[in-house]
Structure formats: C-alpha cells, structure tokens
Amino acid sequence: MTGLFRYYRCRKCSAAYAVSSADKDLHLLYRKLPCTTTGCKWFLTKTSVIEKKPKVITAVALFSALGGAGLPEEKAAAALKQIKTCFVGAKVKSVSGDSHAGRTILRSISFDNGLTMHLATSTKGATIFKVTEDAHVSR
Numbered sequence: 001m002t003g004l005f006r007y008y009r010c011r012k013c014s015a016a017y018a019v020s021s022a023d024k025d026l027h028l029l030y031r032k033l034p035c036t037t038t039g040c041k042w043f044l045t046k047t048s049v050i051e052k053k054p055k056v057i058t059a060v061a062l063f064s065a066l067g068g069a070g071l072p073e074e075k076a077a078a079a080l081k082q083i084k085t086c087f088v089g090a091k092v093k094s095v096s097g098d099s100h101a102g103r104t105i106l107r108s109i110s111f112d113n114g115l116t117m118h119l120a121t122s123t124k125g126a127t128i129f130k131v132t133e134d135a136h137v138s139r
C-alpha cells in the first residue's frame with residue numbers, strides 16, 4: 001500500500017487514517033493536524049510507517065472531521081434510530097456546556113452506553129450533528 005496512500009496517525013490514541021495519494025484535495029491536509037478523537041489533545045502527523053490498520057478516508061472527509069464536524073460514521077450514528085437507542089435504555093452520565101447571556105448552552109450529552117451526542121443549533125432547532133464513542137485516551 002505504500003505510495004498509494006498518505007498516512008496520518010496520532011501517537012497518543014493511535015487514531016490512524018489513509019488518504020489516497022491521488023486525492024485531489026490533499027492540499028487540505030498539513031503535516032501536523034489536530035487529532036479527531038474526542039478528548040484527545042494530541043496531533044495526527046504524516047507518517048510512512050503505520051502499525052494498525054488505518055481507516056481509509058477522503059481528504060475532504062478528514063478535513064471536515066478536523067473541524068469538528070465528525071467522521072462519516074459519527075455523522076451516520078446521528079441518525080434518529082441511533083439517537084433513540086441512547087434516550088431509551090441508556091442513562092445520562094454527564095452533560096457539557098456553559099452559560100451565555102443568562103441562558104444555558106448545552107454542547108453534548110454523554111450516556112452510560114459509551115456514546116456522546118454533540119449538539120449544535122439550526123434554524124429548525126437543536127441538531128445532533130455527530131455521535132462519538134468514549135475516547136480511550138488519558139486526559
């Protein structure tokens with residue numbers, strides 16, 4: 001596979017990605033990128049050696065995830081069916097947010113099943129834009 005892909009990995013949480021060397025959007029990816037794993041404060045670095053099987057992804061999808069929009073499977077997990085499995089049968093473990101102008105800003109809800117819903121606003125109401133699994137990293 002060497003030469004066909006560019007590899008990016010995090011040394012802290014071992015997140016690993018492979019982007020096709022022929023991807024026309026490679027210019028979006030720098031040598032050092034913020035890690036995509038929720039809670040991981042480390043970086044994805046371009047590497048030629050990779051220990052675990054990397055997730056094959058497009059440059060645009062990885063770039064989107066770097067901006068906090070979520071990986072493709074995290075966005076798919078935000079479908080209504082998966083959301084219902086969190087609210088029915090799982091307990092809320094924690095919530096994150098803060099207050100602004102006298103209102104509470106709710107950013108995410110974590111459940112005891114290991115899933116976290118990340119919320120955003122839209123013109124139609126609250127939006128669950130991605131669902132992530134618990135990060136397995138030390139904080």
Ligand SMILES: [Zn+2]
Nearest residue numbers: 010013035040
């Ligand atoms: Zn990481």
